[in-house]
Each structure stands twice: as structure tokens, then as C-alpha cells.
Amino acid sequence: MSLSFARTDVTQTSQAERGCMVVLPLVRGKRQQKLGLGDSEGVLQALGCKKDERIPVFKTLPGPPVTCLVTGRAPEQRDKLFASTGQAVRGINKKGKEFFRFTTNLTETIRNVHVHHTAIWATGEYVSNMYVNCKDAHFFMSNDKINHLAVAPVILPDEENPILACQDRFVRVVQGSDLYYEASVNGAATVILRCEANDDARAAAGAQETHAGRKEVLWGTEQGSVGQLFLDGEAVQRGWVLDGKRGRGGGVSAVYAEADITGDGVNDVVVGRDNGAFEVYSLDRNGEPVRVYERDLNEAVQCISHGSVSTASPELLVHTFSGKVLAFRPGADTQTIDGFALGVPQSQGQVKAASDEVRQRVAGIKQHLTQLSKEVDRARKAYVEFSGDLIAVDGPTKILDKFQLDSESACYKLSLEAPSAMFAVSIHSNVPLDLLDVKDNAAICSRSMPDPANGTFALATYRMQESTNRVDIKMRAIEGQAGQVRAYVVPRQSPKTCVERVYEIKPLCLHRRATRVDTAGRPMSELRIQGQFTLDDMHTWVGACLNEVPARAPVGQAELTYEFENVLLTTVLQVTVRDGEGRFRSDSITPLALLKEYIAREATNLKMRINISYDLADATVAHFCKIVHPKLLYQLNLTGQSALIEGLKEIRMQEDDLSFLSDEYRAILEEETRIVAEIKEQPRQLDYIHGIIKDFFVDWHKFKGSNVKHMLSAIDQVLDQYSLERLVAVIERGGP
Secondary structure (H helix, E strand, O other): OOOOOEEEEEEEOOOOOOOOOEOOOOOOOOOOOOOOOOOOOOOOOEEEOOOOOOOOOOEEEOOOOOOOOEOOHHHOOOOOEEEOOOEEEEEEEEOOEEEEEEOOOOOOOOEEEEEOOEEEEEEOOOOOEEOOOOOEEEEEOOOOEEEEHHHEEEOOOOOOEEEEOOOEEEEEEEEOOEEEEEEEEEOEEEEEEEOHHHHHHHHHHHHOOOOOOOEEEEEEOOOOOOEEEEEEEOOOEEEEEEEEOOOOOEEEEEEEEEEEEOOOOOOOEEEEOOOOOOEEEEEEEOOEEEEEEEEEOOOOOOOEEEEEEOOOOOOOEEEEOOOOOEEEOOOOOOEOOOOOEEEEEEOHHHHHHHHHHHHHHHHHHHHHHHHHHHHHHHHHHHHHHHHHOOOOOOOOOOOEEEEEEOOOOOOEEEEEEEEEEEEEEEEOOOOOOOEOOOOOOOOEEEEOOHHHHHHHHHEEEEEOOOOOOEEEEEEEEOOOOOOOEEEEEEEEOOOOOEEEEEEEEOOOOOEEEEOOOOOOOOOOOOEEEEOOOOHHHHHHHHHOOOOOOOOOOOOOOEEEEEEEEEEEOOOOOEEEEEEEEEEEOOOOHHHHHHHHHHHHHHHOOOOOEEEEEEEEOOOOHHHHHHHHHHHHHHHHHHHHHHHHHHHHHHHHHOOOOOOOOHHHHHHHHHOHHHHHHHHHHOOHHHHHHHHHHHHHHHHHHHHHHHOOHHHHHHHHHHHHOHHHHHHHHHHHOOOO
16 A cells, blocks of 8 residues: 655745644634744744635744744643743734743753643753643653653543653653653654544543553654553553664654544554654554655654645645645545545546646746845845945854764764755864765765874865755764764855864764663673762763763662663673762673773872772683674675676676676676675775774783783784684684
């Protein structure tokens, strides 16, 4: 089953945050709904459509950026807008008049808001507050950043609970000011959505429904996964999960599940991603999602809703980062009268009338563009006369950026998106790294020679093609080499300005947070560090070495445990910290060596005395070599095949019959495209793996009390004539 959509560009706002679009309820006697919008310039507006014309209802003056826009949940509040700006919540009626303003006691900017009768739930970066009659009722401090909020009566039917999507891979249900329970998900939770329509349908069906009485929520993660949870006062029941590796990838930035797009009687799931992917999933007979539509919008999706705005037919509404509002009217045949291909096909007269209407509209748009061009020319002349020799400086442009470790390629992916076209992006790094090619990247890359003496290990400039407002840059970092990567974004508009973004490369940069790791059958070595330091001190040191560690330690906990996995080698690391002690367990020795080196250096700078002890598992060397063996063997074969391709291609050009070639050589010619693509995507991967083996060799014997750097030539000899047994023997002996 597949769908097609007729797209309509509804309107354009300034840059938009997530969740700044709502569809107002249908007014009696009307066939089309109004749309409420907020943007980064603080403008709140409502508009409708009539015969393809945009009819403004109201538009406020600019002010502080709108970070969230919702309608009230009570029946009498459904047509009222509530917007968060800074630390305040404002209420706007359907005519655009402000009838309510409440300045909260939060010090953080409000990111999410929910209003029901006199109760207001507001979340900042780490805190979630509930206000009743504008008075503080409940306060909750999360262990890590709160990315999104949903509210549902999970525990008691007459008491609503905030459901928080948190950065530390947990969905948390809060009761009052306390954590009621939490459910782990397979990535940093960025979106949470309550499926209220599905809950009502199960309640109407009665006890025969499997999840009757439970509240259904959907979650999305930064890594691209989407999943289903059923919540009640006793436990969490897990439903389906969509793997983030499917489709175009990208982090989940919006989820919607309150509309039956396919017309099969079951609400479908619509997913928007931060790389511009827009996906629709239908549920099969087993309740599992199946993708029926996918489209690339070329910019981050910030919000998804459903209604009848541009036409009287039901449609999906999408708000993007640059402020575009798009309407998608579904139907396998867009020439059908209703939006679902269920009606009677249009007559020839109807088709001709529609075509004439489109031509008239195009002519009107061209006339309007001509008028706008004349107004721009007049404004430019007036500006030149007014400015004289002065140079205008524009304000900073908001950049939507994400710097994330890609578990598939074990590389970092930097995504930069601007609301308007970009002219160039420059990358500077003070640590060694490889800038890799991205498959669909249209930018022209110019690399400069490194200058390590002046702190420049990588420098490149990506020059954009016309009308490009998004670029993806891939880079491979080395564990143990900590520093910063700086991105400088220059917009195409004049006068030229520059926006700088800084990203940290941490010592254990290839380790990602894991909810739970399996240590069975792994030889685990342990590093213990004791001293007169606090839990906060050790937590800060761990956070400086590893990604996805909360910026501050959770309050009220005597002991913290984090688990990590190396995305390249699949080795694991367990971290346990408390006042005066830190314990680190791993089946590889390099993470322990890097943690030991960093913490010892920081303690020395603070003139703090610490005691370091460790227990090494004897089987660690053999275990490490078995893990790296298939990766090393694959890269050796790939490099060898790549070296043969040019010669084999020359033979193919000269010979019509290649039957005299061995099966191996013919297979290389058949796989030529794949081999060349892999080598181009990750050049010097073999050298990279060689470096990991050498680091392990040095770190292992450093723990044993000897310096073997002068014996690295023995490792080179083994790798030149590779065998697993010789590699294990040389590492264990510390030489040939």
C-alpha cells in the first residue's frame, strides 16, 4: 500500500521552534479551520484560507521568541491560544486579544507548556513545574534535560501526570513533585505524544481491548527510533518500535497520531525528522507500523498537525524550521473529489475549471512578484541614499545544528541548517580528525594544509550551491585526542555575517550511552580511584571524558551508575561514582587508561591526593584481538581489492572474454562500484584500525608497568603479515 499527496504552501513565518503550530477547532457552519502560528520573532498569528487565498485573522507585534504554542485542553479553552515566551505564559483569544499573562518563577526558558482549566504545566531545561491558579503547586527536577512534555491521567483518572521525554534515554512519569516511574528507550528521547483518540477508542471498546484503561504514548529519539508505550498506575507495557536505521534516518523532531490518513479506520503515525524526512506509517493487522509514504522536505520538520485549513478536505499540516507551513492532502489519486481517493472522479468540466483557476492564480502571483520586485528596488535605492559610506551589520542568524556520533559508521555527523540560503561553511579543528565525503552533499569542499604548530589539525571550507540551506559534514575522530571543532556559517545574504558553533571532542569520543550492557563472557578489568573528592567532582570528570553524561549530578543520590558502548569495537564500559570513589570496568584497556590519565591530571591541577588501583583480566588481550580481527581482515581485503581494480579494468577493456580470470578477480570487477564507494567514504580506515591496535598495545603494558613505545615496530611487522595468533602473542609479550 502506498499514498500520494497534493502539496500546498500555506504561508511563511519567521524561524520556528518545535511545537509552534496549532489547528483551531472547526467553527459551526464553517468547512475550513483556522491555523495558529508562532515564530522566533515573537509574532503570534492566526489565519484561514478561502478559495486559495490566505485570510489573516490577527497578527501580533514582534516580541520575545515564541518557544511553544498550544490550545487549552478544557472544552471552553479549545479555541484559545497559549504561548510561552521566555519565562511567561500568555493567553490569546481567537480575535487576537491577550486575555491572560502569567510570569512564572522559573529561571530557565519555558520550552513546553500544557494548559487545562486553571492548571498550567511548564518545563524548562531541567525542571518541570505545575501551577494552579497561577500559584506554584508542584516542582520536579529531572536528572537530565527535558526535551518534550505530554500530560495524561496515568495513575488516577481525575489527576493528570506530566510525562517527560528526557535526554538520558528515559521517559519519566511524575506524580506531584516526585518521580513515579521511568521507562528506558533506545536513544535520547526528543518527542513524546499522548494518543488521546486511541485511548478514547479503547475505552469505548471495553475490557476486550488488550490495553484497555492504559494511556498510549508515542516517543521519538535523537537517534531516529519511534516507539509505543502503554502507561497505567502499575507498570509500563511496551508496544512496537521503529528502528532509526530504516528510511532516511535523522532524529525525530515531530510525531502525530491523531488522524486516519489511509481511511482504514485506524489512526496512522506521521513522523517528521530533523533532516527533512516526512513519513507516514499505517498499522497492519498485527498493529505493527508499515511505511506507506516518505518525502524529503529538505529542512527540519518542527511540528505536524491535522485539519482542514487550505481546503475543506482533511490534510496534514507541517511547520518547518525556516517557517514554511505546508499542507498535504492525501489520496492515491489527487484528481478525486475527496482527499482519500474514495469519491467519484472529477468530470472534464471540473478538471477544466480547476486548470483555469490555477492559471489565474499563477498570473496573479506573477503580478504580485513584479510589484514586490519594484518595491525592493525602491527600498534599495533609499537605503543607499541613507547609508552613504556606512556599513550595515546584520544580527546573528539562528542556526539549527546537531553534532552526533553515528553508530553505523563510527563517525561524527555535523548537520547545519539555516533559515535562508548559506554561502559557505568553514570547519576548523584543533585535534586530528578526517573530514569524510557525504554521499548526497552538493557543497564544494576546499581543504587547507594542517598547521599543528598553530593548533590547526584540520581546516576546510564547504562552498554551497545556489539555494542550499542545509549541509551535512562527516568526520572521524580518534579516541584519546580531545579538543574542539568549530563551524563558521556564512549566509548568502548581504551584508555577510558569520555564526560560530563550537563542539567538544571528548577523550572517549567513540563511546555512546547504553541503557544496559551485557558483560557475560567478557573479561572485565577494573580501575578504582579513591580520594577526598565529592560525587559532583567525579561526575564532572566523567562528563568531561564521555558523551551523554548529564551536565550536573542528580540531586539526592548517593551513587550513580552509567554504562557505555564503543560503537566501533562494541566493547563496554561501566562507570560507578560516589563520594570519594570511582569504579570503572571495561573489557578493553584503552578506556581505563584514558580515564586514569585525565582524572589524575585534573586531580593534580586541583592539588588533590588520589589513590589509583586496578585489576586486569588476563584474557583481555585475546578478547580484544578477537573483536578487532574481523574488522581488520575486512579492511585488509578491501584495500587489496581496491589496489587491483585499475589493473583489472584495463584487462576488461582489452579482452572481450574474461573467463580466464579467477573467480576472485571476476568478483572484484562485479563489486567495483561498492569497493570504490567504501574506500571513498572512509579513506585510511585501515590505518585508523592500526592506530587503535597500537594504542591498546601501549596502554596494556603501561598498566603492567612498562613502556613499550619503542616496540611499536613489532606491531607494524605483524600487521604487514597479519595473523591473529601472532598479534595476540606480540601484544602479550610486549615485543617480537
